[in-house]
Amino acid sequence: MLVDYHLHLERGPLTRAWLEEFLEQGRRRGVAEFGFSEHAYRFRQAGHLLNTPWGRQRCVADLEEYLGLLSAAREAGLPVRVGVEMDYLPEREEAIRAFLKSYRWDFVLGSVHWLGDWGVDLADMREEHRRRGVDRAWREYFGMLGRAAGSRLFDVLAHPDLIKIFGDTPAADPAPLWDEAVAQIAAAGCAVEVSSAGLRRPVGEIYPAVGFLERCRRSLIPVTTASDAHTPEEVGQDLDRVVLLLRQVGYREVLRFRERVGVPTPL
Numbered sequence: 001m002l003v004d005y006h007l008h009l010e011r012g013p014l015t016r017a018w019l020e021e022f023l024e025q026g027r028r029r030g031v032a033e034f035g036f037s038e039h040a041y042r043f044r045q046a047g048h049l050l051n052t053p054w055g056r057q058r059c060v061a062d063l064e065e066y067l068g069l070l071s072a073a074r075e076a077g078l079p080v081r082v083g084v085e086m087d088y089l090p091e092r093e094e095a096i097r098a099f100l101k102s103y104r105w106d107f108v109l110g111s112v113h114w115l116g117d118w119g120v121d122l123a124d125m126r127e128e129h130r131r132r133g134v135d136r137a138w139r140e141y142f143g144m145l146g147r148a149a150g151s152r153l154f155d156v157l158a159h160p161d162l163i164k165i166f167g168d169t170p171a172a173d174p175a176p177l178w179d180e181a182v183a184q185i186a187a188a189g190c191a192v193e194v195s196s197a198g199l200r201r202p203v204g205e206i207y208p209a210v211g212f213l214e215r216c217r218r219s220l221i222p223v224t225t226a227s228d229a230h231t232p233e234e235v236g237q238d239l240d241r242v243v244l245l246l247r248q249v250g251y252r253e254v255l256r257f258r259e260r261v262g263v264p265t266p267l
């Protein structure tokens with residue numbers, strides 16, 4: 001069964017018609033279940049979490065409206081799951097926990113986008129990779145990923161090696177960083193997302209790298225599949241390549257979620 005557990009509606013209105021465009025396009029690519037995961041920072045109800053100038057500018061949507069749209073679609077029998085993509089902010093763990101507890105989700109994605117005030121995937125902050133040094137940036141990133149898992153706030157870690165987005169590679173072998181992060185993820189019982197979005201970025205690779213995914217497999221960490229679509233055209237894009245990679249590494253199942261319980265499903 002093909003599932004896409006990372007979808008953003010943010011470029012259109014929160015209407016059934018816009019949502020159905022995502023389903024329609026996804027079905028053409030064989031997607032049978034759709035996990036919507038809008039960025040938490042977009043919602044006024046989460047405005048106190050990523051409370052930075054960057055976040056405040058984007059905090060414009062109403063979470064109740066989003067949840068209402070998705071729950072109604074789910075109750076109407078559409079194969080829709082209600083999720084959110086939550087930034088991991090180590091100094092805000094308790095506030096994030098309280099926010100997540102206040103709403104009913106099918107799944108919560110945890111994302112490391114921020115190392116302090118550096119947005120690692122933002123094109124206008126791209127220079128920071130070189131300024132900080134790629135090796136140091138990777139060390140900090142995977143350290144933060146392990147910490148995100150350890151917080152036990154999340155069901156799935158999204159795009160687990162996002163730090164490679166612009167194609168910079170460290171001089172040092174990343175294997176020890178992967179080993180440490182994967183050990184923390186396994187200990188926390190978190191799943192990992194395998195995402196085709198990296199294929200659309202300068203790096204041109206699936207997130208995560210094969211070496212990272214092999215370590216996940218050896219540690220029996222469950223996975224989801226995702227496109228991180230921001231438009232209907234991107235739904236399910238390159239998921240065939242994601243599934244191929246998963247099979248090569250030895251995976252035979254993906255997780256689907258309902259009310260934050262993961263259900264293994266044959267790939």
Ligand SMILES: [Zn+2]
Nearest residue numbers: 085111158159
């Ligand atoms: Zn993300």
Ligand SMILES: [Zn+2]
Nearest residue numbers: 006008085228
């Ligand atoms: Zn996303």
